[in-house]
Amino acid sequence: MKSSMNNLAAKANEQAASLEQTAAAVEEITSITRNNADNANKMAELSTTVRGSVTNGRELASKTAGSMDEINEQVSSINEAITVIDQIAFQTNILSLNAAVEAATAG
Template sequence: VSVSAEDGEQLANKTTLSMDSINNEVTAISEAITVIDQIAFQTNILSLNAAVEAATAGEAGKGFSVVAGEVRNLASRSAEAAKEIKELVEKATVKANEGKNISMKMIEGYNELKTNINETLSLIQGVESSSQEQKTGIEQINDAVSSLDRQTQQNASAANLSNEIAEKTQEIATKILSDVEEKEFVGKHDMTTKE
């Protein structure tokens, strides 16, 4: 995902550079149109001067007057065409700037996306680290429970052994008492009266 965001950012950067290049070309066209407009203006003035000269020449200047009128019409049409082209160039400049602004916003969006991706990856790594710590804790608890179980079994074993010893001791004591009762010896009756 991060690679796709970087690819998108690079594409937006290329688009921005293309828009800058278009703006540079549009500026050059605009300058050329200004020159054409100035030439059309000067041609129009020259045609007016030529028409005045043709009028002062009388009958001999009539043909020249027609040519001067056509030159004036041509200059006027050139000025009008230059004006229309200039308007188109200005619109193209506005659109190129809008495209550049969109590209800049895309770059900002991709930067935010990369930041969000990095934050998400950081969170995932944090969760992974916490999971590992929990796993270690669970393993330690399991070890403690196993140790407690072993200790409990050892205690149960020791209790069983103690019980067996107590039972054996009881048997021996009972047998001794039984043997004592059956046998006759000095002081036997003194023992039974003390009890």
């Protein structure tokens, strides 16, 4: 009977030790799971930040493209003005040459 009691006590101690190991393993798994959940939350926050940055970048690119279109229109207007000025300068030179010829002819 004493042997059975000792055997039962030994088995109970083994089970208690096994339960302690299981509890420690469950605690470690719980800790890892919490850590993973925290990391997932951080990743969600970062992805929201990145999404906002991408949206801002897209808006800036669109505004930049619009500004470039406006600059191209202004450059075209300037080129047209330069063409008109060149034509006026050419006509002025012709008038000047004509006046010089008339002056030389007149004497």
